[in-house]
Amino acid sequence: MVCALIYTILTPENKLLIEEGKKQGLEFERINDNQAILQLTQQPTTVPETILQRSSSFTRTLYLTHYFETHGSWVVNTFFSQQVCGDKAYCSTLLAKAGVPTPRTFLAFSQESAMKAIDNLGYPCVIKPTIGSWARLVHRINDRDAAEAVLECREVMGSAWQQIYYVQEHINKPGRDIRAFVVGDEVICAIYRISTEKSGWVTNTGRGGKAENCPLTDELEEICLKAVGILDEGIYGIDIMETDAGYVVHEINHTTEFRNSIAPTGVNIAEKMISWIKQKSKQ
């Protein structure tokens, strides 16, 4: 089987996946998206049967996946799943429709309507870009002055994406949230991401948050599987918060980082991913 790994940089995760592939007899053909040239108007003679899509860039991910999927590759994760996971607005819409508890969220396209949405949510609330991650440009808005300031800044930013206003109720979390990993139809493990002095109110481990094992319960597994039910079968990282009313799903990641989750959970995440890809490719 020809299996390819698409990547931008050789992150620790990508390195772990390549090494785990070798262990399981799966040699990845490497596609570095910095060097890729897609000849769109000519039929490729061959495409990889299976592709593990690990590009760092959301836009590159979509183009590359669309191309290879069109020509018959099985890409993990699929174009549809990437689109939904990569854009918080699509994800919120589908989660809510599927009955998965998710924070109350509005999408608006002008400063004026964004302010109306914020007034409706009340304070504090949160404004986020619909694409991008690691909590960049995610702001907590504590009052109307702050709201006006943030909207004003957004309005003069260059990218059209900054004028897509995704505003969300602020969930009072107990200084931690949960990242759960799903491979196929199995929830393989979860961690608590605990906010530290360095990370502030953001709990992302990439921003200095601390990781601890989060034991899987039936309730947790159930909400995770329900959440990934909005997507094609694949490999996902689900962000969940604990509230008085139960779990709330915030977002689903389609190219999840996992290096800080292996030690606390004791689960070899790369091994689970590669085994699943091998098993699925045979079918």
Add this chain to the structure above:
Amino acid sequence: MADCPECAGTIEIKEGTELGEILQCPDCGSRLEVRSINPIQLERAPEIQEDWGE
């Protein structure tokens, strides 16, 4: 072993380290890219782009 270009701390270079690999300095936490293998040369990893995320 290599020196961190950000903090001059010592970074262990494991066997099998590849060109283009991203390493993290245990001292200052900088993300560093392996730009040359022999001799080992490290540079600050590419800046995170707007549409990068997990």
